[in-house]
Structures are given as structure tokens and as C-alpha cells.
Amino acid sequence: MSTIAADPPSFGDQLRQWRGQRHMSQLDLALEAEISSRHLSFVETGRSKPSRDMVLRLAECLGVPLRGRNALLLAAGYAPAYPEKGIETTAMETARNVISHVLKAYEPFPALAIDRHWNMIEGNRIVFALMQGVAPHLLEPPINAVRVSLHPEGVAPRVVNLPEWRGALFSRLRDQIATSGDPALAEFLAELRSYPGGESTAVAGYPLAIPLIIDTPLGRLSLLTMSSVFGSPVDVTLSEIAIESLLPADEQTLEALRKL
Secondary structure, three states, X not given: OOOOOOOOOOHHHHXXXXXXXXXXXXXXXXXXXXXXXHHXXXXXXXXXOOOHHXXXXXXXXXXXXXXXXXHHHHHOXXXXXXXXXXXXXXXXXXXXXXXXXXXXXXXXXXXXXXXOOOEEEEEOHHHHHHOOOOOHHXXXXXXXXXXXXXXXXXXXXXXXXXXXXXXXXXXXXXXXXXXHOOHHHHHHHHHHHOOOOOOXXXXXXXXXXXXXXXXXXXXXXXXEEEEEEOOOOOOHHXXXXXXXXXXXXXXXXXHHHHHO
């Protein structure tokens, strides 16, 4: 029995969805984009076709990621504005070299590069040292950093403050879902919540941020996470790559990592 593929969302539907995610009314967006709310209403309902420049202006006002901007352009009948080259392609060799250099520079602190779904593109040797004892099936490519962190056969049994750590990661994922509108991330969050370990939003005793407190052969380490992205990416793939670094939160962790 054949199935009929659903039509992709129209430009107006996508624009309305992004407005909702940004909690902006038509009037709010019209003022931000310096157009009339009447014209914006016509664009959303399909009574008026937006120009290419108008699509990009509305996307900019809504803070739509590059992937979403391309989708809006396609829905409005225009070619995508931003290329999307695979990270393993020859065209991305310079980017890969930069990522490798940055990860190496972070040693002896753990650092890894991840894509939009938290799949690890590359990690420095300290990251893999912390993954000792993780079940082999979790280390099959693509390695997912959050899944390894929270899975009961991953690092989770060694995380001292697992409920707080889970809560911190879940909060980041919720923010990422709201920003990107990616349904795959929503499914991923549901999977992670099915793992044991509880969830806590308690921040008492954490003056800066909730650290990852983990027992290792080096002793108990306390690590603060920091995330870095390319400043002005013009490629979809690059715009979705982040460098996640884990920096020592105390002197004991600093000394242990230096010895490693």
C-alpha cells in the first residue's frame, strides 16, 4: 500500500512557527523588520509573496539558524543562501585542521567538537581517557557525548552529582530545541529522560555553574563546561559545530589533569 508524502510546510507556516518559538506577535516582528503588520499578515497567509531580501530580513529578526533560513528561502521559492558542506569533505579540510588545533591546545584539559545533535566530530586524548570503562556499543561511531555522559553503561555510574548534571544538560537541550526548532533533539531529550538517575535543578553549593563531578583513576575530578562556536559562520555545518571544553573547577582537578 503506497503512502503519499506530506507537503513541506509553507513559508507562512514556518514563519508563524518561528514567531511562536520567539514569543513575537505579528506586530512585534513587523516593527523589528520595519514593515507594516498588514503586509506581514499577507505574507504569512500567502496572499503576498515575500522578496528574497524580505525572507532573509525576517529570518534575521527572528534569529533563525542558517539551516532554518535555507528552509524559509526554499519554501518561498528561492535558492538557499548558505552552503552546507559535510565536515569530512575536502572543502572543509581547513575547518578540520582548525578544530584539531584547538582541541590539542586545550590539553591537558578535555575538549571535543560536536555537531548539532551532540555527535562527536573529534576529541582530544584526555576525553578518551575519561571514557575508560564505557560500554563498547556507546563508543561506536558516531559517539554521542550526552548519551555517553548519561547512559547507565556510560559515564553516569561514576558521576557523583548525577541528578544535578542531568538537570543541567536537559536545560541546555531545551534551550537548543527552542533555538533550533529541531524535532530530532526533542526525541533525543525524551530518550535521555528515560535513563535512570533523576533530575535536579538545585544550584546550592555551586557558585559559578553546575560542574561535572566524576570519579576517575586520577581521583575525583570537578569540571566546568564551556562551549565555543565559530564567530561568523557562512556554512550551515560550521554554524552547528561547537567546541565543548571541560575545565578544572578546583586545584585538585587542575593538578590531577596536569599529571595525566
